[in-house]
Amino acid sequence: xxxxxxxxxxxxxxxxxxxxxxxxxxxxxxxxxxxxxxxxxxxxxxxxxxxxxxxxxxxxxxxxxxxxxxxxxxxxxxxxxxxxxxxxxxxxxxxxxxxxxxxxxxxxxxxxxxxxxxxxxxxxxxxxxxxxxxxxxxxxxxxxxxxxxxxxxxxxxxxxxxxxxxxxxxxxxxxxxxxxxxxxxxxxxxxxxxxxxxxxxxxxxxxxxxxxxxxxxxx
Amino acid sequence: xxxxxxxxxxxxxxxxxxxxxxxxxxxxxxxxxxxxxxxxxxxxxxxxxxxxxxxxxxxxxxxxxxxxxxxxxxxxxxxxxxxxxxxxxxxxxxxxxxxxxxxxxxxxxxxxxxxxxxxxxxxxxxxxxxxxxxxxxxxxxxxxxxxxxxxxxxxxxxxxxxxxxxxxxxxxxxxxxxxxxxxxxxxxxxxxxxxxxxxxxxxxxxxxxxxxxxxxxxxxxxxxxxxxxxxxxxxxxxxxxxxxxxxxxxxxxxxxxxxxxxxxxxxxxxxxxxxxxxxxxxxxxxxxxxxxxxxxxxxxxxxxxxxxxxxxxxxxxxxxxxxxxxxxxxxxxxxxxxxxxxxxxxxxxxxxxxxxxxxxxxx
Numbered sequence: 001x002x003x004x005x006x007x008x009x010x011x012x013x014x015x016x017x018x019x020x021x022x023x024x025x026x027x028x029x030x031x032x033x034x035x036x037x038x039x040x041x042x043x044x045x046x047x048x049x050x051x052x053x054x055x056x057x058x059x060x061x062x063x064x065x066x067x068x069x070x071x072x073x074x075x076x077x078x079x080x081x082x083x084x085x086x087x088x089x090x091x092x093x094x095x096x097x098x099x100x101x102x103x104x105x106x107x108x109x110x111x112x113x114x115x116x117x118x119x120x121x122x123x124x125x126x127x128x129x130x131x132x133x134x135x136x137x138x139x140x141x142x143x144x145x146x147x148x149x150x151x152x153x154x155x156x157x158x159x160x161x162x163x164x165x166x167x168x169x170x171x172x173x174x175x176x177x178x179x180x181x182x183x184x185x186x187x188x189x190x191x192x193x194x195x196x197x198x199x200x201x202x203x204x205x206x207x208x209x210x211x212x213x214x215x216x217x218x219x
Numbered sequence: 220x221x222x223x224x225x226x227x228x229x230x231x232x233x234x235x236x237x238x239x240x241x242x243x244x245x246x247x248x249x250x251x252x253x254x255x256x257x258x259x260x261x262x263x264x265x266x267x268x269x270x271x272x273x274x275x276x277x278x279x280x281x282x283x284x285x286x287x288x289x290x291x292x293x294x295x296x297x298x299x300x301x302x303x304x305x306x307x308x309x310x311x312x313x314x315x316x317x318x319x320x321x322x323x324x325x326x327x328x329x330x331x332x333x334x335x336x337x338x339x340x341x342x343x344x345x346x347x348x349x350x351x352x353x354x355x356x357x358x359x360x361x362x363x364x365x366x367x368x369x370x371x372x373x374x375x376x377x378x379x380x381x382x383x384x385x386x387x388x389x390x391x392x393x394x395x396x397x398x399x400x401x402x403x404x405x406x407x408x409x410x411x412x413x414x415x416x417x418x419x420x421x422x423x424x425x426x427x428x429x430x431x432x433x434x435x436x437x438x439x440x441x442x443x444x445x446x447x448x449x450x451x452x453x454x455x456x457x458x459x460x461x462x463x464x465x466x467x468x469x470x471x472x473x474x475x476x477x478x479x480x481x482x483x484x485x486x487x488x489x490x491x492x493x494x495x496x497x498x499x500x501x502x503x504x505x506x507x508x509x510x511x512x513x514x515x516x517x518x519x520x521x522x523x524x525x526x527x528x529x530x531x532x533x534x535x536x537x538x539x540x541x542x543x544x545x546x547x548x549x550x551x552x553x554x555x556x557x558x559x560x561x562x563x564x565x566x567x568x569x570x571x572x573x574x575x576x577x578x579x580x581x582x
Binding site: 003004005007008011012015016018019020021022023024025026027028029030031032035036093094097101102103108109111112113167171172173176 | 451453454463464465467483484490491493517520521522523525526527532533539540541542543545546547548549550551553554555557558561562
C-alpha cells in the first residue's frame with residue numbers, strides 16, 4: 001500500500017467505518033446511561049432543584065475560589081488545551097470544508113498562521129498537564145490506563161495535523177493520511193472511554209446540581 | 220571552449236553564450252552548485268564526434284505516445300532539442316524514419332555497438348496478462364523486449380507514469396496485468412520520470428546530468444530525481460497565498476475562479492503531488508494546469524487514477540454519513556437492549572434483597 005492508497009483508504013472506507021462506530025457508540029452509550037434512571041425522590045424539594053442544576057452546569061466551568069492558585073496547572077493547562085482544541089478543530093479552513101461537505105454547514109475560519117499557533121499552544125498545554133499528572137503522586141495514583149490512553153489518542157491528531165501542515169518528519173501525503181487515521185482512532189475510542197465526557201459532561205452536572213438543590217444545598 | 224557540439228551549435232546559429240546560459244539554467248534548476256553549469260557545458264561540448272555520441276534507445280510499450288508528444292512538441296526548435304543532437308537516438312519508433320525490419324536492425328545494431336553503455340528510455344507499461352499478448356513489437360512481447368534490451372543498458376529511464384508505476388493501464392481492475400519497469404528489472408539503475416506526460420525539461424535535465432557526471436541524480440523513495448520532484452505542487456503554487464487566506468474558487472466560473480483563487484475545493488491534488496510544474500511550467504514556461512484554471516490531477520504520483528475523484532477536494536471523504544442513520548439506529552437499539560439488561564439486573568437485585576428486621580439483629 002503506497003501513501004496515496006493509504007490516504008484514499010482513510011478518507012474513504014476508513015472514515016466510513018470510524019464515523020459509523022462513533023455514531024453507533026454515542027447512541028448506545030447515551031441510551032444506556034440515561035435509561036438507568038433514578039429512584040424518585042419522594043421528599044419535598046427544599047429549593048428550585050432544576051434551576052440549581054442549570055446553575056451548576058455554568059458554575060462548574062469556573063474554578064472554585066482559591067483553586068487556581070492551589071493547582072494552576074490543572075486549571076490553566078486544562079482551559080488552554082480545551083479551548084485550543086476547539087479552535088484547531090472547528091476554525092481551521094480545511095476542517096470547515098470537511099464539515100461543510102458532509103453537513104452543508106459552514107462558517108468563517110481563522111488564518112492558518114493563527115491555527116498553527118493555537119496548535120502549538122494546545123500541544124504544549126497537553127504536555128504540561130501530562131507531566132503534572134506524572135509528577136504529582138496523588139494524580140499519578142488516581143490515574144489508570146484509561147487516562148494515559150485517552151491523552152495519547154487526543155494528542156496524536158493534533159501532533160500529526162500540525163506536522164502535516166509544517167511538513168515535518170514524513171512527506172505531507174503520508175502525514176495527512178496518518179492524521180486522518182489518528183482522528184479515526186479517536187472517533188472509535190471516544191464513545192467507549194473517558195472521552196465520552198464530551199457528551200455526558202453537562203447532563204451529569206445538571207443531575208448533581210438538581211440533587212443538591214432538592215436537598216436544599218443549591219450551588 | 221571547443222568541441223563537436225559547439226561547432227554544431229554554431230552552424231545552427233546558437234552562440235556559445237546561449238549554450239552556457241542554458242547549461243547554467245539547467246544546473247540551477249537541478250539545484251546543483253554554480254560550478255556544475257560549467258562542468259555540464261564542458262562535458263557536453265567535449266562529447267565525442269557524431270559517430271561516438273552516447274547511444275539512447277527508446278522503447279515504447281503500452282502507452283499513448285503522449286510522452287513523446289510532450290517532448291518533441293515543446294523542445295522542437297529550442298536549445299533543449301539540441302541536446303538530442305548530442306546523443307544518438309538510435310531507436311524511437313515515432314521519430315525514426317526507419318520502419319519494420321530496418322527499425323529492428325537499427326535497434327540491434329545500436330545494442331551490439333554500445334553494449335553496456337547505452338541509455339534505455341522506456342515509456343508505457345508492460346502487460347503481463349495473456350503472456351504479454353496485449354502489446355507486441357516485431358512479434359515479441361514487451362516483457363521479452365524489455366528484458367533483452369535492458370541487459371546491455373547502462374541505466375534505464377522510465378518515462379511517464381505508465382513506465383514508472385504502471386499508470387493508466389495499471390488502474391483498477393488492470394485488465395492487461397500492466398506493471399512498471401522497476402517491477403521487472405531489478406539489477407539496473409532505474410530513474411523514474413513520472414507524469415502524464417512528464418515535463419520535457421526534466422528528461423533533458425536528467426540526460427544532461429547523466430552525460431556530465433556519468434551517474435543518475437539523487438532520487439526520492441519513488442525513484443524520482445529530487446531536483447524536480449522534491450517539493451509539492453501546492454508548496455510552489457503561486458495560488459498558495461489564497462489557500463492560506465482561505466480564499467477558494469467554489470466552481471470553475473465563479474468570482475473566486477476569475478480572481479485566480481485556490482482550486483483546493485475543486486479537487487486540486489497539488490498538496491499531495493510532487494512535481495516541478497509550478498516552477499518549470501509547460502510549453503516553454505508559458506503556463507501550467509493550475510495557471511490555466513484547472514486543479515492538479517496528481518499525475519506524477521503512483522495510482523493517481525484510483526485516488527478518488529479528480530474534482531473532489533482532498534479533505535472531502537467519500538461519504539461517511541451514508542451509514543449514519545443505520546449506525547445511529549443500531550447504536551440506539553444496542554443501548555435499549557443494554558438498558559433492559561440493566562433493568563433486569565436492578566429488579567433481580569431488588570427481589571433478592573432481604574430486609575433485615577430488629578429481630579434479625581438480636582439473634
